[in-house]
Amino acid sequence: CAWSIERPPGDTAGCTFCHTSSEERCSTCHQRHQFDPAVARRSEQCKTCHWGKDHRDWEAYDIGLHGVVYQVNKWDPKQFDWDKKLADADYVGPTCQYCHMRGGHHNVQRFGTEYTSMGMSMADRGAPIWKEKRDRWASVCDDCHSPRFAKENLQALDEAVKDAGLKYRETFKVAED
Secondary structure, eight states: OTTTTTSOHHHHHHHHHHHTTTTTOHHHHSOTTOOOHHHHTSTHHHHTTSOSTTOTHHHHHHHSHHHHHHHHHTTOTTTOOTTSOGGGOOOSSOOHHHHHTGGGOSOGGGGOOOOSGGGTOOOOTTSHHHHHHHHHHHHHHTTTSOHHHHHHHHHHHHHHHHHHHHHHHHHHHHHHO
């Protein structure tokens, strides 16, 4: 898997418990006892797996502007009509599903920003191999923001990943020494 290629086996031992047993099962997102698309469209469904020290996605979303808009308005059917198909959604703010499953597409990684190794890869993010993925990612932001906004934020994320990668390698060097 792309998320484990460059990581030491000890780093991914906990990942395989969920990633090999729950990926690509309907009940991962659609509750087994309440198989309702309206329930699966809510961001809390992603929180089941994507929170905590190894997956800070929920916390980052929840305290960010998008998550705050979601939390404040999620009970208002005029702002979030959960009965509408995801492809027809016109929410006041994005849910996890709106961005990562744009148009109701079930391949969540299609609109992800992680390339390999949880974003710590030394891969050249400007390489042509990533262009289509980056353009697709930015196009989701373009639904509500200007194209410049999305591209500038993607560039800022790239810089943050470079900085994080340096710190990551420095940490392992210290531990190794």
